[in-house]
Amino acid sequence: MSQRPTERTPSDRSRPGVSVELTDLTRTYGQVNALDGLTLRLEPGELVALLGPSGCGKTTALRILAGLDEATSGTVAVDGQDLTSVPANKRDMGMVFQAYSLFPHLTVLDNVAFGLKLRGDDRTNRHLRAAEMLELVGLSEHSEKYASQLSGGQQQRVALARALAIRPRVLLLDEPLSALDAKVRVQLREEIRRVQLEVGTTTLFVTHDQEEALAVADRVGVMSHGRLEQIAAPAELYAHPATPFVAEFVGLNNKVPAVVSAGKAEVLGVQVPTLVGSVEDAGLAMVRPESLSVRADSEGTASITSVAFLGPISRVHCTLADQTPVIAQLTSSQARDLAPGQRVSLEVEPAPVLVVPAATMGA
Amino acid sequence: MAEAAAGRGRRAGARLREGAPLLPFFAYLVIFLVIPTVAVLVGSVYLDGSFSFGRIHELFSSTALAALWKSVLLSASTAVVGAVLGAVLAWLVASSPPTSVLRRMMLSLCSVLAQFGGVALAFAFVATVGSTGVLTLWVAHLGVDLAGSGWLYTLTGLVLVYTYFQIPLMVIVFLPALEGLKAQWREAAVSLGATGWQYWRQVAVPLLTPAFLGSMLLLFANAFAAYATAAALVSIGSPIVPLLIRQALTSEVVLGQSGFAYALALEMIVVVAVVMVAYTLLVRRTSRWLR
Ligand SMILES: Nc1ncnc2c1ncn2[C@@H]1O[C@H](COP(=O)(O)OP(=O)(O)OP(=O)(O)O)[C@@H](O)[C@H]1O
């Protein structure tokens, strides 16, 4: 008889996120395989960042999900429902683009209310909803301005409000921060994450900035050449890269010669466990700068080439006895007494490493 | 006080230095715009040592009013027809891929045709659909009288001939506005739920309207000031204003007629000025959202 408040009716458009499934998507443009068998699943309410170098097919994947582009083969499903033949304007997806895309002839408020107007909401309701969205992104006092009167960061926040106003099933963000300067970028990515957690919409966030991806996402999918290389939570991805490409793309990496035997690698004289996918003999261990420590040692076989001071941390560039360049990241207080030209010894912390064949990395 | 005055002086000096590179342009403006305008203004009220509003008064004679009405009608109708057809053509050009041969051909053709006015154009029409035109003679065999009652030499003919250069001019001036429509606007509208029609109605048309109206005003002014085409086509009879000026200038029958030419020129300047003011208001209205 009485409905429990946790139960939601189909007409309740503010339901929490839905699942999204991209299955075996391919997309070819002439000779180019923009997508080459991409399979990706987003859990309800999850924010997945799609990370990869330029041209790896991120935008193509997002546009196919939005219905703005058609896959050559493969399927798109949202909440278990196949969307392949649903046109873009019926998919209920909010989009924020890399380039500024606010309608210049409408005020901020009317921009945000645009999708609601199309849905036939009356003026009062849509303005209420739009005002609510503007408050969510902290721009209430700018509602009567035009896009040309706003900064880039403000415009992207309005674009976010506009996308969310329609209570989309899925939120799609295509490098929404890349046109902004570094400081605004960091602020805004945190804001996007806060808003996303608040509304609970399943979100695909495309970026080529690994720091951005690791900072905002529940899970990060790393793409290369139209395929997914690995998808995992940020910490997991960082600690356990599944492929050389992921290890290299996520985080700065040193490639240090190593010899593997019985699941252990000897790296700089230290026995270190290896990750799944490592080679079984000699190769290059992918060692993160923060896993290396540097000690002044007149007997040491390595020497410092330069020290870069980056505020709280410093990066110490060294060369090993065999001329391999490596970078160690220390706190600045640890690095205080180190100077270029000094002889040092390097030590690796015994965290698991991926050891790749020397040939694939081109040494 | 003295400081403020000095500040003003410095600012004026700075402004002068900034303006210096524009001096040749200002000189040009003065020689070819300001002086003739003043001459026309003076000439229409003051001639041969006497001052009178007589010639201005003559502008309201039935001949002059008829000419003005014809000029406005001709300019307005060719501006509207040219703007509509030109906009459609520009849209076809804009939606073809930038590398297509058809597009490049269209653009070159338009650049040529927009300048293809005057005697040459008039002759082209006379030679084709005039009373002894090629096409006229050819279809005469089929029992069709293409030249009719000499329509080509009337206002109807002028409308057709003017439209011939108005359409390509519209393509050239309107294309940048069409190409300024960002792909993201369409995609944003579509992802928010708009159909193609809703996108046009609520985004593209409002964004293009100022440019469309502005181009139309330009077309109006273009037709209003055109002289040679009409001169070559319409020899006598009820003329448009530029032809009436010629008539007044060459006429020696009525005394003081050259003063009337000044008055007519002033009338044209006033009409074009009104068009420019309308254009400015249009631009100001939209400057808030178009940078
Ligand atoms: N409309 C198109 N026509 C032809 N080729 C295209 C088209 N769109 C994308 N491509 C190609 O498909 C590949 C993937 O493009 P996509 O835009 O998805 O890359 P991306 O990962 O988003 O890159 P970026 O980080 O530079 O935005 C690229 O090689 C690109 O050149």
Ligand SMILES: [Mg+2]
């Ligand atoms: Mg992209």
